[in-house]
Amino acid sequence: MAKRENSAKDAGGKNNQASELVLNEAPSELLRELVAHLRQNRTQLREEWVGRISETRLLTAMTKDEIFAEATSVYDSYVEALETETFEALQAYARNLSERIIPRGVETHEVVGIVLLLRDVLARSLFAKYQADFKKLNRILDAYEPAANRIANTVAVGFVQERERVIRQQQEAIRELSTPVLQVRERLLILPIIGVIDPQRARQLTEQLLRGIRTNRAKVVVIDITGVAAMDVTVANHLVQTVEASRLLGATVIVTGLSPEIAQTLVTIGVDLGKMNTVGDLQGGIEQAERLLGYKVMAIAEPR
Amino acid sequence: MEVPILKQGEFLIATFQAALSDADLENLRRGLVHQVVKFRSRGVIVDVTAMDVMDSFASRTLREIAHMIRLRGAETVIVGIQPEVAFAMVQLGLTLEGVATALDLEEGLAYLIEKFKNID
Numbered sequence: 001m002a003k004r005e006n007s008a009k010d011a012g013g014k015n016n017q018a019s020e021l022v023l024n025e026a027p028s029e030l031l032r033e034l035v036a037h038l039r040q041n042r043t044q045l046r047e048e049w050v051g052r053i054s055e056t057r058l059l060t061a062m063t064k065d066e067i068f069a070e071a072t073s074v075y076d077s078y079v080e081a082l083e084t085e086t087f088e089a090l091q092a093y094a095r096n097l098s099e100r101i102i103p104r105g106v107e108t109h110e111v112v113g114i115v116l117l118l119r120d121v122l123a124r125s126l127f128a129k130y131q132a133d134f135k136k137l138n139r140i141l142d143a144y145e146p147a148a149n150r151i152a153n154t155v156a157v158g159f160v161q162e163r164e165r166v167i168r169q170q171q172e173a174i175r176e177l178s179t180p181v182l183q184v185r186e187r188l189l190i191l192p193i194i195g196v197i198d199p200q201r202a203r204q205l206t207e208q209l210l211r212g213i214r215t216n217r218a219k220v221v222v223i224d225i226t227g228v229a230a231m232d233v234t235v236a237n238h239l240v241q242t243v244e245a246s247r248l249l250g251a252t253v254i255v256t257g258l259s260p261e262i263a264q265t266l267v268t269i270g271v272d273l274g275k276m277n278t279v280g281d282l283q284g285g286i287e288q289a290e291r292l293l294g295y296k297v298m299a300i301a302e303p304r
Numbered sequence: 305m306e307v308p309i310l311k312q313g314e315f316l317i318a319t320f321q322a323a324l325s326d327a328d329l330e331n332l333r334r335g336l337v338h339q340v341v342k343f344r345s346r347g348v349i350v351d352v353t354a355m356d357v358m359d360s361f362a363s364r365t366l367r368e369i370a371h372m373i374r375l376r377g378a379e380t381v382i383v384g385i386q387p388e389v390a391f392a393m394v395q396l397g398l399t400l401e402g403v404a405t406a407l408d409l410e411e412g413l414a415y416l417i418e419k420f421k422n423i424d
Contacts, residue, residue: 210387217407241394248390248399250383250406250415 028085030143035083037129038122046075049114049121058113061105070097074155078118082147087154094158102159102166111159115152122148179205181212187219188289189251192282194227202238209242213251220289221246224282226257236265243276252292253277256285307332309339315347315416316340317409322354329365336369340376347416348373351409353384363398370403379419380404383412 038045050071053059059067073093081090098111126144130137179201182190189212193205213221223242225231231239243253254277258266266273279285290297307328310317316339318332336348350366352358370380381404385393393399406412 206391207387210390214387214407217411219407219411241391244394244399245387245390248382248385248393248405249387250411 027139027143030140031082031085031147034126034140034144035079037126038079038082041125042075042079045121045125046071049075049118052117052121053114056113056117058110058117059106062101070101073097074114074118078122078151081151081154082144085147087150090151090154091158094155095162098159098162102163108156108160108163112152112156115155119148119152179208181208181216183212183216183218184286185290185293185295187217187293188286189213189216189218189221190224190282190286191221192224192227197228197231197235197238199234199238202235202242206238206242206245210245210249213246213249218251220252220254220292222254222256222282222285222289224256224285225259225262226282228257228262229259231262231265233265233269236262236269236271240266240271240276254279254285254288256280256282307335309335311339311343311345312413314345314420315349315413316343316345317349317351319351320353320355322356324355324362326361329362333365333369333372337372337376340373340378346378346420348378348380349409349412349416350380350382351384351412352382352389353386353408355384355389356386358385358389358393358398360396360398363393363400367400367403379416381406381412381415383408 050068053067053071054064062070074097077090077093081087101111123141123144126140127137130140179191179193182192184190189209191205191209191212197205209221209223212218223239225239239255243255246253256279258278266276277288279288287297307318307320307324310319316336318336324332336350339345340348348369350369355362366382370382373380382400383406385405404415406415
C-alpha cells in the first residue's frame, strides 16, 4: 500500500513538472502544434467542412466537384496563413478566387459564411483534441483566434474589393458604350443619349463631344435626348454648358427629344431658351441641321 | 510680349501666344483698333489656339475688342479655342456672348468672307 502511495506521489510530481513545461511554451510553438494537427486531420476536417457547406445551402451556384476543389485550396491556404503568420499569399488567393466565382453569381454572404464555417469546424476539432487539458485549450485558442479572425477578414475583404473592382469596370464600360459621337454628314454630328445621366457621365459627354467637334470639324451638332427620362438641375446645367462650349468651337447645337419633364426642368432653372436651339424630334433636328449647312434633301425616285 | 498682327487682304489676323499678361492684352486691344482704322479692315480674326487657359480678364478684353471693332464697322471672330479651355470657360460662366467664334483660322476666314459676300 505504501509503495502505491509513493508511486502516486511520484506520478503527481512528474505531472507537475509537465505542466510547468507547457506554461513556458511560446505562442508560435502552440501555433505549430495546431498547424500540425490541422494538417494531420486535413482530409477529415475538409470533408466535415464541405458537409456543413451543403447543409447550410451555401455556394448553390457551384457543383459538388467545384466546391470540393475550392475547399481544398481554401483549407490549405488557411493552414498556411496560420503557419507563416503572413497574409499576402492568402489575400492574393482570395482575390484570385473571387475573380473566378463572382461571375458564377456567388454572393458576399456565401463567402463570409463558408470561411466562418471553416473557422468553426477547426475550432471544434481543437476543442475535441484538448478537452482534457482546459488550460492548454485556452492557450491554443489564444494562439488560434487572432489568426483565424484575421484570415476571415482577409478573405471577406478580398472578395468585396474584387466585387467593387468589377462594378467599377462595368460602370466604365457602360459609360463608354452609351455616348457615341456619330458623324452623319460632312460637318454634322449626332449625339444620341440614352439612359441615366449623372454629373460624371454628363461631363464625359461634353468632353467627348468637344473633341469630336474639333476632330470632325463639325459646324452643327444634334444632341438627342429622347432616351433620357429625367434630368436634375445639375445635369440640365451641364447640357446648357455643353451648348455654350460647343459654340465657342464654332458649332451650333440643336437639342431634340426633350420630354415634358425635362422641358419643365429647363424652364425652372431659367435657361435662356433664346440661346438654346431645340426641335421636337430627331428627324426634325437633322432636317434643321441640314438646312443650316446648306443641304437640301430631295426624293429623285420612288422608293423601291 | 507683343501679339503679331498680320494683314490678309481686308482682314487682320492677330495670333495669341500662350500666357499673355493683362498689360499685353491691353496693348493688343489698342493695337488692333488702331490697325483696323489704319487699314480700313472689315474683319479681324483673333487666333487663340495657343492659349491653354482663359481667365475672366482675357475673356472680357476679347469682348471689348469685338465691341470696339464693331463700332468701326468691322466684324471680329475668335478662333482656335481648345476643347479643354472651352469647357473651363463655360464652367466659369465666360461665354463670350455676342462675339462670333469659329473652329480655326480657315473657318474664321470662311465666316468673314461669307458675311461680307452679300454686302458687296
